[in-house]
Amino acid sequence: MxxxxxxxxxxxxxxxxxxxxxxxxxxxxxxxxxxxxxxxxxxxxxxxxxxxxxxxxxxxxxxxxxxxxxxxxxxxxxxxxxxxxxxxxxxxxxxxxxxxxxxxxxxxxxxxxRQSRLPSHTFIQAYFAAFRAQPALELPETPSTGDETLKLALDALDAADYPHALTLVNEAIEQGISWDAGRAEAFNLRGTFKFLVGDIDGSKSDLQSAIDIMPSSTQSLVKIASVHMEQGDPTKAFECFDDAIKQNPNDPDIYYHRGQVLFIMSDFAKAAENYQKSTELDDQFVFSHIQLAVAQYKAGDTGASMKTFRRTLTAFPQRSEPQNYYGELLLDQQRFQEAVEKFDKAIELEKQKATPNVLALVNKGLALFQWKQDIVAAEECCKEALEIDSECEAAIATLAQLNLQQSKISNAMEMFKRSAEIARTEPELVNALTYQYATASQLEFLQNYPTMAAQLNALARGL
Structure with missing residues (x-):
């Protein structure tokens, strides 16, 4: 009424x-x-x-x-x-x-x-390390300006000066490169950088140009397979691997990267077969051994995986990667002390480099948190990683979660904002923004309901 x-x-x-x-x-x-x-x-x-x-x-x-x-x-x-x-x-x-x-x-x-941007140094370093070194290009007897600029780009790449390498390869293509092998290499390199910044269509175009110039360029065929996977077309990706094998059936990189695609698709048995083939063709490439061990572990054959890792640790005593990845498997089994020992060894080996990979530091932080709930030590590991590589996505994301665990909502939101700032692709940005806005809404709740902190803590721990 x-x-x-x-x-x-x-x-x-x-x-x-x-x-x-x-x-x-x-x-x-x-x-x-x-x-x-x-x-x-x-x-x-x-x-x-x-x-x-x-x-x-x-x-x-x-x-x-x-x-x-x-x-x-x-x-x-x-x-x-x-x-x-x-x-x-x-x-x-x-x-x-x-x-x-x-x-x-x-x-x-x-x-x-948004302007395109390169991912963190750690990410780029890991991507290029996943390909075996190629023979050095020999310039023509009378190189053009573009030829010489391409040589400078490749030198910058070898020095891990990735922003400079990208600038120089763009300049080299604009200036003009005088011989086919050089042009194919330039388009291959620029296509790789475009893939890394999230320009998938541009990457596909450049890599196809490299293949058109040099059909025998198996590396470009392997890389364009990754582009097809990014576009959700595994059938086309496997066709590219088949084309690469027709060009050079003894190129171990083909089998390693086909194994990576199969691994992503959770076909661990076939992935292991491809890693094994890659290793048989070249047993000096550490990542084929590591990924074989990881695939065996994912397939449920823990004994074979541990054996492969132990053999790899012996064969590559000065490489940090087996230590780090073996540590990850030990952490998954909650063998915390052994895991931390492996991460420490990986960190020690990485610190001998001019530009260390910081993933072992982040992993050590996670291990200390899971093992001893030592948030302070875990944060210190992540902060140290960010001092070395300020845009390391794993360190930023881990630090954000550690802040949430302590109900440091404002600090967590700053970390999620950083994740959004460095996101390269739209899916990455959506993920970062999801966390950022979720955290912002929790912070606003805390401001509006200051007596309800306990419930907010429960939500934070659930993220």
Whole structure:
């Protein structure tokens, strides 16, 4: 019943109850179409009277979502989820739905104007290390300017000066390269860098140019197979591997990278066969041995995996990678002390290099946290890694999670912002933004409900 346009309970009650406003908001939700503005207005009134009123929070979130005010909707859905002690599956699903829409929309908008950027030094170093060294190119007797610039680009690549190598190879192509092998190598290198910055179409074009110039370029065929996988076309990827084998059936890189694709597809037995073939053709490439051991482990043959790792550690005593990856398997088995010993050895070996790979430092931090719950030591490992490689994605992500574990929500959000800043591809950016906005909504909850820190801690530990 209405009194002067207002529901009678609200009009006549000396002290209006929040339930009256919330119930009227429920009516507005069921209008056809829903009157979202009035839903929000009534829920505002209800929540002024009782900030912990979960139904009003959920209804206001529905209204805000209907109005496209998604970050505010996320705030309310998050608050309702925490206040309801995570018991409402529908509200939890709403949090995920709105988070996905916010992150996806924001990522698409940000990618329009984002300049391409190289990933971290650690990432690039690992990518190039996954290919065996090629014989040095010999310049023509009378090299052109472009030829000489290409030589400088390859020298920069050998020195792990990746930004300089990218600049120089672009200049070399623009200046013009006088002989086929040089042009093929230039397009192969530029296509590789384009792949690393997330320019998949550009990478595909350059790698195809390299193949057109030098059909025998098995490395370009292997790399373009990765491009097809990135585009979700494994059939085309395997066709490229087959073409590479026709060109040179004794190139061990073909089998190693085909093994990598099979590994990604969780076909660990076939992956192991390809790693084994790669090793038979060239037993001096450490990564074929490592990946064989990892594939055996993933296939459930722990004994064979451990044996392969021990053999690899003996064969490559000065390489950090077997120590690090063996440590990861030991960590997976909760053999913490042994894992930390392997990570320490890997760190020691890496520090002998001018540009160390920092993944063993991050892994050591994770091991110390899982083993002893030593968050301080874990953070120190990640911070040390970032001092060496300020854009190491693994260190940033791990540090963010460690901050969440300690309810240092503001610090965690800064780490997630950094992840978004260095994201190269749209899926990477969506993932980073999802964490960033989820953390922001938790921080806002803490500001609005300072007495509810315990529930927030539970949510943080669940991320």
């Amino acid at each position: 209405l009194q002067n346009g207002t529901p009678r309970p609200i009009a006549v009650t000396p002290k209006p109850e929040p339930v009256f406003f919330s119930n009227r908001a429920a009516c507005y939700v069921n209008f056809n179409p829903p009157d979202h503005e009035k839903v929000v207005s009534d829920c505002d009134e209800a929540l002024k009277l009782d900030p912990n009123y979960i139904k009003a929070l959920n209804r206001r979130a529905v209204g805000l979502e209907g109005l496209g005010r998604l970050q505010e909707a996320l705030r309310d859905y998050t608050a309702a989820t925490i206040l309801d002690k995570f018991q409402n599956a529908s509200t939890a699903a709403a949090v995920e739905r709105v988070l996905k829409e916010i992150a996806t929309t924001q990522a698409a908008e940000m990618m329009k104007d």
